[in-house]
Amino acid sequence: MVQRVHVRGVPAATNAGLDPMGTTAARIVGTNVAKLADFDDTVKIWVHEELVDGRKLTDIINTEHVNVRYLPGHKLPDNVVAVPDAIEAVRDATHIIVVLPHQYIQHLLDTVHGSILPNASAISLIKGIGISDQGMTTMTQLIHRTLAIPVSSLSGANIANEIAEEKYCETTIGCQDPDEAIVWRSLFNTPYFQVNCVADVIGVEFCGALKNVVAVGAGFIDGLHLGNNTKAAIIRIGFLEMRRLAMHIAGGGIQESTFMESCGLADVITTCYGGRNRRLAQEFVQTGKSMPQLEKELLDGQKLQGYLTAGEVHSYIDSCGVTDHFPLFTNIYQICYENKPPHTIFAGLNVDFSRDTKTPSPAL
Amino acid sequence: MVQRVHVRGVPAATNAGLDPMGTTAARIVGTNVAKLADFDDTVKIWVHEELVDGRKLTDIINTEHVNVRYLPGHKLPDNVVAVPDAIEAVRDATHIIVVLPHQYIQHLLDTVHGSILPNASAISLIKGIGISDQGMTTMTQLIHRTLAIPVSSLSGANIANEIAEEKYCETTIGCQDPDEAIVWRSLFNTPYFQVNCVADVIGVEFCGALKNVVAVGAGFIDGLHLGNNTKAAIIRIGFLEMRRLAMHIAGGGIQESTFMESCGLADVITTCYGGRNRRLAQEFVQTGKSMPQLEKELLDGQKLQGYLTAGEVHSYIDSCGVTDHFPLFTNIYQICYENKPPHTIFAGLNVDFSRDTKTPSPAL
Numbered sequence: 001m002v003q004r005v006h007v008r009g010v011p012a013a014t015n016a017g018l019d020p021m022g023t024t025a026a027r028i029v030g031t032n033v034a035k036l037a038d039f040d041d042t043v044k045i046w047v048h049e050e051l052v053d054g055r056k057l058t059d060i061i062n063t064e065h066v067n068v069r070y071l072p073g074h075k076l077p078d079n080v081v082a083v084p085d086a087i088e089a090v091r092d093a094t095h096i097i098v099v100l101p102h103q104y105i106q107h108l109l110d111t112v113h114g115s116i117l118p119n120a121s122a123i124s125l126i127k128g129i130g131i132s133d134q135g136m137t138t139m140t141q142l143i144h145r146t147l148a149i150p151v152s153s154l155s156g157a158n159i160a161n162e163i164a165e166e167k168y169c170e171t172t173i174g175c176q177d178p179d180e181a182i183v184w185r186s187l188f189n190t191p192y193f194q195v196n197c198v199a200d201v202i203g204v205e206f207c208g209a210l211k212n213v214v215a216v217g218a219g220f221i222d223g224l225h226l227g228n229n230t231k232a233a234i235i236r237i238g239f240l241e242m243r244r245l246a247m248h249i250a251g252g253g254i255q256e257s258t259f260m261e262s263c264g265l266a267d268v269i270t271t272c273y274g275g276r277n278r279r280l281a282q283e284f285v286q287t288g289k290s291m292p293q294l295e296k297e298l299l300d301g302q303k304l305q306g307y308l309t310a311g312e313v314h315s316y317i318d319s320c321g322v323t324d325h326f327p328l329f330t331n332i333y334q335i336c337y338e339n340k341p342p343h344t345i346f347a348g349l350n351v352d353f354s355r356d357t358k359t360p361s362p363a364l
Numbered sequence: 365m366v367q368r369v370h371v372r373g374v375p376a377a378t379n380a381g382l383d384p385m386g387t388t389a390a391r392i393v394g395t396n397v398a399k400l401a402d403f404d405d406t407v408k409i410w411v412h413e414e415l416v417d418g419r420k421l422t423d424i425i426n427t428e429h430v431n432v433r434y435l436p437g438h439k440l441p442d443n444v445v446a447v448p449d450a451i452e453a454v455r456d457a458t459h460i461i462v463v464l465p466h467q468y469i470q471h472l473l474d475t476v477h478g479s480i481l482p483n484a485s486a487i488s489l490i491k492g493i494g495i496s497d498q499g500m501t502t503m504t505q506l507i508h509r510t511l512a513i514p515v516s517s518l519s520g521a522n523i524a525n526e527i528a529e530e531k532y533c534e535t536t537i538g539c540q541d542p543d544e545a546i547v548w549r550s551l552f553n554t555p556y557f558q559v560n561c562v563a564d565v566i567g568v569e570f571c572g573a574l575k576n577v578v579a580v581g582a583g584f585i586d587g588l589h590l591g592n593n594t595k596a597a598i599i600r601i602g603f604l605e606m607r608r609l610a611m612h613i614a615g616g617g618i619q620e621s622t623f624m625e626s627c628g629l630a631d632v633i634t635t636c637y638g639g640r641n642r643r644l645a646q647e648f649v650q651t652g653k654s655m656p657q658l659e660k661e662l663l664d665g666q667k668l669q670g671y672l673t674a675g676e677v678h679s680y681i682d683s684c685g686v687t688d689h690f691p692l693f694t695n696i697y698q699i700c701y702e703n704k705p706p707h708t709i710f711a712g713l714n715v716d717f718s719r720d721t722k723t724p725s726p727a728l
Contacts, residue, residue, distance in 0.1 A: 157600075162591035168710050169593035170600070194597075194714050228638040229533035232521035232630035233558075236534070240624060257718045260604060266596035269633060274592040346532050350558050354621045 020160035021125055022099035023071040027164065029187050030080040036186060046089035047082040058082040074164040087115045094120050095187065102128035102139060109146040116147060123152040123184055127305055129209035131312040136249050138205040150177065152184055153201045155208035157266035159274055166192045172263035173197045174204030196261055203258035206246040211268045212306030213313060214238030217332045218272035219281025220342045235272050237328045240353040245326060277306035285342045310336055327351060384524035385489055386463035387435040391528065393551050394444040400550060410453035411446040422446040438528040451479045458484050466492035466503060473510040480511060487516040487548055491669055493573035495676040500613050502569040514541065516548055517565045519572035521630035523638055530556045536627035537561045538568030560625055567622035570610040575632045576670030577677060578602030581696050582636035583645025584706045599636050601692045604717040609690060641670035649706045674700055691715060
């Protein structure tokens, strides 16, 4: 039996600004720590300062308890305190929650490095992964490399606004240390946000990153006005290519069963029916505009994760000479980057995945 | 390497009447046999005779080559011949395709029994399974018991009308004999209808039957106006309860990997987003009417498969004393049959499925 760990800490959700998930996480964790004896009551969140109608966003959050810019309409508990200084947010924190678009992460780490407690630990909610022909770097690896503290991961079928509306969902925490897993679970678990813990930090991150490529494929299907059968086929094949790719890159470092958790199966489904990766891919087919153009027009110039990851994935599988084993990822790449027509997504998809698991079954 | 089997046969799709899938299958098989040297060109389909605007349905099909009653708008190839007599349809057939609502199957089998070739084989496209406290009987077992010929199964993410529109999809054929699997694949496979064969007849059938229970759960979520996160959670848990239940009933007789084929993962997704099980369950929540009442009003008195199967599943797991291991199936049953309110679907869903596979991973 695992012993309950006694921690007195200050959970800090960083960068509640740019992403509604940061504020959503702070809302959950703030509500939970107020009831937990083992934590300080205050949750400091770093908010990238900006002016909203002439007022500082941090001031609005701290007086009206709503992040009017990134999670309007959802009250935060009073114990969530916004600070514009990242160093102030993490100082004295034993538990640091990292949420921001992954292109900003290294700068943040360089800023706070040297200001964190030596016994702190972190959890990453960042979607995205660095894959290149040199291999891959996950966000937890990047954070660990700079901060030299234990880093866990959290990912799931978690569209932020739906969580804020307290609609039932699940999430997955990847954490190597069983004691720490209990602590992270106590910070995040609520009746409407059900946490499952697995001892597979990287597997959880792979799921969160690769599902966006599948969602681009699903968006193409919607853009082509095909039906439920077709979309389900693309989701199925995409899910199995995700698992195959993660196993190819990380081998024994990833557990097959992680793909059946919320971060895997459920998140692929959510992302292929909702979410902006699907939506932009649909626009891509229907308007004939390029992805960079759509990013500019519809995402305020932000990068579309699935498009970016499709490129990184292709660079990796191409350098390994295994594109034949990933026909869907290859087709999605060629449609996004090489002007192949969207209906070529179906080329060569009849792949046998039945031998991918550790307990292969004799397919014919 | 498997040898090509030389067969000269008459594929017969039975009962193209009641279900659009019968006519859809006949359309595919008819087109394929016309190109295959090893088969007779004619595909006889048994059509339950009825009058449409004063004309016999079989006459309409054989002159206009459209099943105006059950698959309007989709031309059949000329070599598909409708016959009103089931015995005539199966006589001289080496390959018999069985498609009809499962409550009519025993009567059909009793009718044709004694009129089939001794070397015939059959494939079942029927969704449904008989589960009771005595155990379970699949449709292929039922057919085999009466006709004493080899019986395969076909199931997948296959909404019939979308297939008839030749939108890309996949299907799964379960067939124990590798030679026969090649024959069945050659009859059904097309560029838009991709067939995967597995040596797991019963696993394919379990998937096809149990997914309807999950779809009832998904319909409740839609009726409650919850979002993508919630629906994905229900699909994930439902999928894992399907796998757990099939393993519990059939044990080593089923392959885990079958659940990752089109008949498993993809069909659950399709059925939870399209399909009438989902739709009626949504109506159930929104109107407060009972399931039998909705069947009468919306299904012309036909039975809703998911509702029926939810009852059979409950009777089985209750008699085994394992309802605790199937909280979602149990909640769906209680909502359908015992007047529990729909939001109780979330009660006790935090089950650990990570030890269900043959290669368990250490969850925390």
